[in-house]
Amino acid sequence: QQQVKQSPQSLIVQKGGIPIINCAYENTAFDYFPWYQQFPGKGPALLIAIRPDVSEKKEGRFTISFNKSAKQFSLHIMDSQPGDSATYFCAARGFNAGNNRKLIWGLGTSLAVNP
C-alpha cells in the first residue's frame, strides 16, 4: 500500500520554466516531509525538507509548499536550469514512538530541463 503518491511520473520543461512536482499522503501522523534529488549513477541526496507547522520553505531556487488540510506538498523549482535535470523523490516520516521512523517514499519524478 503506497502511502505517498507522487505525480507526475515524468516532466519536461524549458530552461527558465517552473516545474512543479506534487505529493499526497494519507497518514496524518507524518511530521517530516523531505525531497531528494538523484542524478544518474548517484545516490539520492537531501534537497530540502519541511515540517507541518509551516506552509512554505525556500532554499535558493527550490520551494516546498505544504497544505496540511489537503495532506499535500509540492516542490517548485524556480528558473529551472539544465543542471536540474534529475529524478526527484518526495518522502514522509511519522512521529511514532520508538525507533520505527522510516521514510515512506514516493515513486519519483524524472525531470528534464531543455536548454
Add this chain to the structure above:
Amino acid sequence: NAGVTQTPKFQVLKTGQSMTLQCAQDMNHNSMYWYRQDPGMGLRLIYYSASEGTTDKGEVPNGYNVSRLNKREFSLRLESAAPSQTSVYFCASSPEFGGYTFGSGTRLTVV
C-alpha cells in the same frame, strides 16, 4: 569526506552465487538502511537497523540477510543470487530526527 561508503560499486554474479555488499558510515548515525532501486519502482526498503544490535525487515526482504556489525557498518548478503535480484542497491544512514545520507550505490547484475 564524511558520508556513506559502499563496496563494491559494480558486481556481476552467476545465478546461485553468494556475495556480501558492504556499507560503512562515519557520521555516528544510529539508523542504517538497505534499499534496492529498479526502474519505475522507486526505492524499496530491504532491511533496516534502527540502532546497533537491531535489524528489521522492510518491504522486500526475501532472498537477503543483513548484519549490523557495529554502529558504523551494515552489510547485506545475498545467499543464492537470482536474476530477479539484478538491481541497484543503496545503503543509507540517518540520525533519529534527520534526513538520510545515501551511498553511491552498487550496481549488481545476476546472470
